[in-house]
Amino acid sequence: MSRFAFDRAHHDRAALLRPDEAWRERDPRVMVLGGEHVATIAGPALRWMDMADAPEGQAVWLGELDGRPHAAVVVDRVPQELEPVSLRMLAPMLEADEMSLAVHAVAMARWLAATPFCPRCGARTEVRSGGHLRHCPSCGASHFPRTDPAVIMLITDADDRALLARNPQWPEGRFSTLAGFVEPGENLEDTVRRETHEEVGITVGEVTYAASQPWPFPASIMIGFFGRAETTEFTVDAHEIAEAQWVTREELTAYGEAGTLVLPPPYVSISRWLIETWHGGEIPGRWT
Template structure:
């Protein structure tokens, strides 16, 4: 497979980093009829039906349609600029109760009037449908909105923070300290043994039959290769030797970067930790194919790097049930 084709890594938008400090930039773009806005609410992005049945596209609205709903105090985010010069803004949509005083807009859905075809979609489900430009816009909008929602106050003194640099910095109003969006690196690994069997695990929080590659967050001061070895040993008791980097993919749920690896196991005895992982087993290609076709094993969605790692080892697509909307995995 082409690792550059990972669903959420296909970004084709200029993030316009050099423009973020332009004085008054966001005010000008909000007044620009050519600009477009991407909406995020509770980690979901606004979408509209696509030209093909059961397909969706990212909803991009002119600012003039958005301002009456969110008001003049909205915190706008510069997501990037397209090749044709169109500037794209992100906006975290407040909860409906914040708009109860707006005439003609139902309390249950503030955008029901201005955008009646709007729906809210999780990136896990629609990532493979979106164009490269829309993927870049959506992943950035979701990650930035989550960071802003969770950092209204300064971690140093607790004072309020305000948005600066086009949504890419928050400044403390008391001590002047600057705070930047964070990204949490996590390793995810396709571990194989000497017989080229693949190791998959079942997390304690998943429904029966769901299996995926092992994964975990990188600890402070830890090299990525050591993180791979540590996570596998902690979760399933298997020792890993050689580790090879494969590819990465943003995973804004809320702020992860998944770093994909292959690892070669030195041992094969499995002892799950019983806390994070409750089952783990080795699969041959025939065993995994049969289990997926029989719906005994449910694999992660095609949006995830986990699915790409599994099918890269398998040598092609696997056909069978995949994760649904209730999937709680961070991979």
């Protein structure tokens, strides 16, 4: 089984401490972030600091990790001296427990920055509950952080080959699984079938849930599936997919060793995890 950073929760959100701001008395160590950029020490490590040393911003209670309190301070822009790095770049370097805190913090930062006004009446809202609630003083509405579902799927055919595809924005040789957003009124299995048919013209029958991964860029959860193709001929939608191919396990190993196929990073990417789980082990070679 290949390693996966999101196989379980690593921090306790301790949500009961949110409402009366009691968590502030616990003297949490804090992460400073703005959007998806987090303060680091020289790039590869998260920079943790005392609340008193953090720049002014919106405090967010993250919870406890091994009994130790953790929070985030959300700012418009992380000062250069705190060495901001995008979590997308940093993720492969983080351990699962820090990743757990960081994806929570980035999701909260994106939501807080994007939703200052009440969507019901337009008044400016007040942040409450450790950053996890926006209250509207004008109409009384409560607004909570949202998470938008997307599916990501490894499709296999009757010969147990896997379907890999290349996005038009990716360089030659960079492949991944298919993915797409869930539409209103649609169940997840049908999203897998619809997106696969729209993107590569393949008809999918059986769909099985595999695992999921938070993806706070800005507010998604990637819900991972295995799907079984009932057809094998591609009709590629050139806007979404530049090329698609069926690969066997042996071909994937050979391409990885030769460096001709580049996959998403191991450990932090559910698409890589789906591919490796189907493959039955780690795949050699480069990643981006």
